[in-house]
Amino acid sequence: MTDPDREAALSEIRAAVAQLCARYGEAYWRKLDSEQGYPTEFVAEMTEAGFLGALIPEEYGGTGLGLLEACAILEEISRRGAHAGACHAQLYVMGVILRHGSAAQKAEWLPKIASGEIRLQSFGVTEPTTGTDTTALKTTARREGESWIVNGQKVWISRVQHSDLMVLLARTRPFDAKRKTEGLSAFLVDLREARGRGLEVRPIDAMINHHACELFFDDLAIPAENLIGEEGGGWPVILTGMNAERILIAAECVGDGRYFLDRASAYAKERVVFGRPIGANQGVAFPLARAHADVEAAALMVERAANLYEAGRPCGAEANMAKLLAAEASWKAGDAAMQTFGGFAFSKEYHVERKFRETRLYQIAPISTNLILSFLAEKVLGLPRSF
Amino acid sequence: MKVLVPVKRVIDYNVKVRVKADGSGVDLANVKMSMNPFDEIAVEQAIRLKEAGKAEEIVAVSIGVKQAQETLRTALAMGADRAILIVAADDVNTDIEPLAVAKLLKAVADEEQPGLILCGKQAIDNDMNATGQMLAALLGWAQATFTSELEIENGQAKATREVDGGLQVISVKMPAVVSVDLRLNEPRYASLPNIMKAKKKPLDEKTPADYGVDVAPRLSVVSTSEPATRKAGVKVADVAELVSKLKNEAGVL
Ligand SMILES: Cc1cc2nc3c(=O)[nH]c(=O)nc-3n(C[C@H](O)[C@H](O)[C@H](O)COP(=O)(O)OP(=O)(O)OC[C@H]3O[C@@H](n4cnc5c(N)ncnc54)[C@H](O)[C@@H]3O)c2cc1C
Ligand SMILES: Cc1cc2nc3c(=O)[nH]c(=O)nc-3n(C[C@H](O)[C@H](O)[C@H](O)COP(=O)(O)OP(=O)(O)OC[C@H]3O[C@@H](n4cnc5c(N)ncnc54)[C@H](O)[C@@H]3O)c2cc1C
Numbered sequence: 001m002t003d004p005d006r007e008a009a010l011s012e013i014r015a016a017v018a019q020l021c022a023r024y025g026e027a028y029w030r031k032l033d034s035e036q037g038y039p040t041e042f043v044a045e046m047t048e049a050g051f052l053g054a055l056i057p058e059e060y061g062g063t064g065l066g067l068l069e070a071c072a073i074l075e076e077i078s079r080r081g082a083h084a085g086a087c088h089a090q091l092y093v094m095g096v097i098l099r100h101g102s103a104a105q106k107a108e109w110l111p112k113i114a115s116g117e118i119r120l121q122s123f124g125v126t127e128p129t130t131g132t133d134t135t136a137l138k139t140t141a142r143r144e145g146e147s148w149i150v151n152g153q154k155v156w157i158s159r160v161q162h163s164d165l166m167v168l169l170a171r172t173r174p175f176d177a178k179r180k181t182e183g184l185s186a187f188l189v190d191l192r193e194a195r196g197r198g199l200e201v202r203p204i205d206a207m208i209n210h211h212a213c214e215l216f217f218d219d220l221a222i223p224a225e226n227l228i229g230e231e232g233g234g235w236p237v238i239l240t241g242m243n244a245e246r247i248l249i250a251a252e253c254v255g256d257g258r259y260f261l262d263r264a265s266a267y268a269k270e271r272v273v274f275g276r277p278i279g280a281n282q283g284v285a286f287p288l289a290r291a292h293a294d295v296e297a298a299a300l301m302v303e304r305a306a307n308l309y310e311a312g313r314p315c316g317a318e319a320n321m322a323k324l325l326a327a328e329a330s331w332k333a334g335d336a337a338m339q340t341f342g343g344f345a346f347s348k349e350y351h352v353e354r355k356f357r358e359t360r361l362y363q364i365a366p367i368s369t370n371l372i373l374s375f376l377a378e379k380v381l382g383l384p385r386s387f
Numbered sequence: 388m389k390v391l392v393p394v395k396r397v398i399d400y401n402v403k404v405r406v407k408a409d410g411s412g413v414d415l416a417n418v419k420m421s422m423n424p425f426d427e428i429a430v431e432q433a434i435r436l437k438e439a440g441k442a443e444e445i446v447a448v449s450i451g452v453k454q455a456q457e458t459l460r461t462a463l464a465m466g467a468d469r470a471i472l473i474v475a476a477d478d479v480n481t482d483i484e485p486l487a488v489a490k491l492l493k494a495v496a497d498e499e500q501p502g503l504i505l506c507g508k509q510a511i512d513n514d515m516n517a518t519g520q521m522l523a524a525l526l527g528w529a530q531a532t533f534t535s536e537l538e539i540e541n542g543q544a545k546a547t548r549e550v551d552g553g554l555q556v557i558s559v560k561m562p563a564v565v566s567v568d569l570r571l572n573e574p575r576y577a578s579l580p581n582i583m584k585a586k587k588k589p590l591d592e593k594t595p596a597d598y599g600v601d602v603a604p605r606l607s608v609v610s611t612s613e614p615a616t617r618k619a620g621v622k623v624a625d626v627a628e629l630v631s632k633l634k635n636e637a638g639v640l
Contacts, residue, residue: 012457016582063579
């Protein structure tokens with residue numbers, strides 16, 4: 001259990017985020033969704049109010065808070081009908097620099113990320129021909145003098161057009177089937193300089209407004225000092241941030257789930273057909289009640305994973321389970337909300353359908369449910385490897 | 388100048404209020420509580436005065452149950468400098484009456500000597516709209532109520548008041564009690580760094596006995612009931628029938 005003082009601060013954080021979100025409202029998000037627009041003003045205000053710098057230590061200009069506070073922020077954004085995916089990465093991608101960057105890289109970038117002067121909210125890993133089989137990725141970087149020269153392709157890289165920097169994973173040594181995770185390196189790409197000089201960015205027409213793009217690298221030169229961590233040691237650099245990311249995404253899903261239940265319960269109390277509120281029918285009430293139980297159970301796993309993470313203890317299984325359970329719970333809650341709203345669920349004016357589409361993402365990205373099940377089967381239950 | 392801002396912990400304005408089965412009041416168990424919205428406006432105004440260089444210190448005061456600490460933390464996170472909590476009840480259902488609150492606030496004002504007391508025009512839970520007025524009377528200070536614009540200049544508070552059918556501008560001598568209305572400002576939310584800094588700001592805890600005030604209730608609640616549900620409307624066939632009904636049945640034409 002979280003101590004009462006911290007609990008009080010968490011509820012204040014939630015209240016402040018809710019107040020900020022109220023200034024935008026769901027019509028704002030609906031409009032952006034229809035235009036594939038980016039919530040520039042919202043993100044600027046979130047940054048200015050310090051919420052996106054929550055995980056950056058105070059010495060670098062952030063607030064130096066824990067994962068629970070960051071979870072509360074993303075959960076509340078989602079719960080208020082906003083799309084946290086537009087800004088979540090600014091909170092955590094910087095962890096790569098914080099944990100693996102050199103003193104110079106930290107001093108150069110972290111204060112600017114905390115103030116919002118620099119947006120580091122793109123993370124380039126996925127490739128079209130290798131997908132989930134990450135270590136097989138084909139983008140390469142070769143050293144030439146004071147530069148790394150990058151060639152290859154990425155797909156589904158979010159917010160590239162709304163980010164100044166991107167963390168990139170590329171092969172710097174040939175693939176060795178026996179040592180798959182070796183020979184990958186992580187880089188910081190300055191997108192402002194890279195575009196048009198070896199990097200081409202093509203937005204993907206997608207189901208949700210997540211600003212994901214295809215990236216094409218053709219002899220893109222990155223300064224040698226932009227390597228993060230050691231050459232060939234990029235895998236652990238990427239991996240250490242993943243548990244935090246999963247827990248944060250899971251918190252977003254909990255927020256989505258609570259959003260659906262807030263909205264659907266309110267509607268089921270008001271909507272009268274057959275002379276009584278539809279919520280008086282157990283056929284309507286029970287799916288909502290069950291979804292509530294699922295969402296709250298997932299919330300407990302999120303809290304447990306976050307506690308372990310903060311204590312510096314292993315939390316891979318819990319972080320993955322939190323993501324799996326929360327993503328499925330929010331989807332079920334969304335489905336129950338869709339059914340409750342009846343035909344009106346399909347009207348964009350009611351917003352539920354937008355959130356329903358948005359929350360679906362998290363069963364696929366940043367890691368799909370099957371891969372989590374495979375991790376649990378193999379690493380936790382000790383079952384034979386399937387791949 | 389020091390500004391004193393009383394803040395009350397009330398049922399959140401988004402919560403759908405439920406009357407207790409025995410009619411003794413509103414059900415407050417496990418209900419979301421927040422700062423009275425009018426008090427938020429008062430805190431905001433105090434912060435704006437400070438930002439404009441017209442106030443040096445903002446002291447927030449709350450009177451009620453121990454949990455009102457959270458309300459004071461919110462005021463501190465918004466920008467108040469320190470807080471005083473007067474724990475006057477154990478049970479969350481106990482409402483301290485306006486006169487007792489005004490007496491306690493007078494005692495605090497005697498100690499703190501503020502140049503201005505900014506309070507909400509009323510609390511949204513019981514809608515009494517009495518505390519500010521009683522406080523001004525007890526202190527023997529000038530008062531401006533229902534304020535929707537406020538200027539402080541040369542020891543005078545110039546307040547625009549929302550009165551029936553229009554606006555009235557008055558100027559009162561300071562120190563004064565000013566009660567604020569909805570349109571005065573839009574309160575800020577607390578930024579994350581300020582929420583964390585607020586944890587370190589001083590919050591003194593007192594009791595009514597420290598000020599020699601008796602908070603025993605003088606009023607008793609006879610009953611509480613939900614507003615009557617609206618009756619179903621009627622459909623009219625045409626405009627002629629509507630006009631006739633408005634004329635003959637409703638008598639409004
Ligand atoms: C909107 C959006 C934003 C994204 N943003 C980013 C980003 O910013 N950065 C980034 O790097 N990536 C991003 N991604 C990519 C995302 O991480 C991948 O889509 C995801 O990891 C799945 O990879 P894939 O699409 O190649 O699917 P595939 O690997 O082709 O998998 C397809 C399906 O097969 C299943 N599957 C595959 N292998 C196995 C197996 N061995 N056993 C059982 N089932 C298996 C998977 O679970 C999945 O259901 C984003 C994706 C989307 C849709
Ligand atoms: C894209 C689209 C196209 C459509 N096209 C047409 C069309 O061409 N012509 C036409 O006439 N209509 C059309 N409709 C309307 C559609 O038939 C209704 O939306 C549907 O019948 C549900 O009615 P409702 O939306 O009023 O939901 P409601 O009646 O409000 O029901 C809401 C929810 O409560 C449940 N519920 C209600 N009462 C009970 C009960 N007693 N017990 C248990 N559960 C209950 C319902 O199952 C539903 O899940 C269309 C709707 C859509 C979305």
